[in-house]
Amino acid sequence: MSAPFSFQINSRDGAARTGAIHLPRGTIRTPAFMPVGTAATVKAMHTHEVKSLGADVLLGNTYHLMLRPGAERVARLGGLHKMMNWSHPILTDSGGFQVMSLAKLRKLNEKGVTFQSHIDGSRYELTPERAIEIQGLLGSDIQMQLDECVRLPCSDADAARAMRLSLRWAERCQKAFSEQPGRVEFGRALFGIVQGGANRELRVESARELTAMDFQGYSIGGLAVGEPQDVMLDMIETVIPHLPDEKPHYLMGVGTPDDLVEAVRRGIDMFDCVMPTRAGRHGQVFSRFGKINIRNARHADDPRPIDEASSWEPARTYSRAYLHHLVKAGEILGMMLLTGINLAYYQELMAGMRHAIAEQRLDDFIAQTKDGWARGDG
Structure with missing residues (x-):
């Protein structure tokens, strides 16, 4: 039998912490x-490149893989x-975000969600049970509950219903x-998702109810969906005290480098x-010099690389003029190189915060x- 999912906290600085999520397929x-x-x-990107940049884990999506190539085929x-x-x-x-983003193509009720495929118009039903079945067929190590994510701003009544x-x-x-x-053989884990819109009381209710269910990890969903950053940070500060400290805290769908550093400061472990x-x-381009739009004409004759101190060789060797x-x-x-440069910077930022x-x-x-x-870059 494989070792089960586990999480250890190694160091703290205020609400921020470093740690390690141990899974049979590797440590995050x-x-x-x-x-x-x-x-x-x-x-x-090639997967070996993504790993070489420092990524320990990738994210896949239940909804999209359900449509194409199909979970049973993947299995x-x-x-x-x-x-x-x-x-x-x-x-x-789990596909919960698509419940929101594809609202014009779905019908939702207590049982689950009926989707019209954005690819060919065919109809699919995604229930909580089917979402978990699909994730099992895919063989993912950390799986997410199916939830309803509402776009902000929204009414408290709508946020409460969805939560x-x-x-x-x-x-x-x-x-x-x-x-x-x-599930046991491969040491898989299931995370719950805190919802509640931008309402503090609803967020606390959701966090407490999910904590009582004893998930292996906890996510904060329904943010970075139209609200300003200060609202997002307020919701993180509201929720974190009501989640188990000894379990991972995952902020879904976030975000900019500034979002990452501010959320880590408040106790988030995964993004x-x-x-x-x-x-x-x-x-x-995202870099230690801030955001760079390589399309701008000022880069056409610039022989400098994006960042001579980058951990990724292309960021040090290809000129801005060439990019x-x-x-x-x-x-x-161009798409390949800039994607790699951005992912390298994000991983460097996370490594810098861990240190x-x-x-x-x-x-x-x-x-x-x-x-x-x-x-900036001078």
């Missing part, structure tokens, strides 16, 4: 940023890890997960976001990091 160093591989690929092909040539941990989002529906779905997900084939990969495909040319010409290589927390100097590290963003 926290705070951790998970590159998003929605459809079994981190867009424009027949040996599971998601084998299919995408990634032997390390995978976390799968309480998500709690009922959480109970059904737990039952289905307890019966999932391979995922499409921002670094999506931005890279559109000519945007500008690739992006303007629509060359695929700073261990030395109890996180506030200084964040201040220096933000000062570098403000100064």
Whole structure:
């Protein structure tokens, strides 16, 4: 039998902490940023490159993989890890975000969600039980409950309805997960998701109810969906005291480098976001000098690399002029290089915070990091 999921906290600096999530397929160093591989690929990147940049875990998506290539097909092909040539941990989002983002294509009730595929219009039903079944077929190491995520701002009544529906779905997900084939053998874990919109009382209610269900980890969902950063940070500060301290805290779908450092400061251990990969495909670079738009004409004759101190060789060796040319010409290589540069910076940022927390100097590290963003690249 494989060793079960476990989480250890190694050091603290205020509410921030470093730790390690142990899984049979590997250890996730926290705070951790998970590159998003929605459809079994981190867009424009080879999996070996993603690992070389420092990623310990990738994220996949139940909804998209359900539609294409299909969970049963993935299982027949040996599971998601084998299919995408990634032997390390995978976390799968349950599809709850798509309940919100594809609202025009779905019908929701107590049983679950009926989707119309955005690909071909065919209809699918996603219930809590089916969401867990799909994640089991994919073979993901950390699975998420099915929830309803509402876009902010929204009324308190709508936030309360969605939050309480998500709690009922959480109970059904737990039952289905307890019966999932391979759950014990592969040391899998299930995380609950705190909802409640921007209402403090609803968030606390959700956190307390989920804590009583005793999940292996806890996520804060329904943020970075239209609200300003100060609202997001207020919700984190509201929720964290009501979650088990000894279990991982995961902020879903976040975010910018500034979001990451401020959330880590408040006790978040895990993140995922499409921002670094999506931005890279559109000519945007994240770096210790702040955000750079490589499309700007001022880069056309610039022989400097993006960052001569980067841990990733292409960031040190390809000139900004060449990257500008690739992006303007629509060359695929430009998307690949900029995506890698962004993911490398995100992993460097997380590694820097882990080191700073261990030395109890996180506030200084964040201040220096933000000062570098403000100064720019000269």
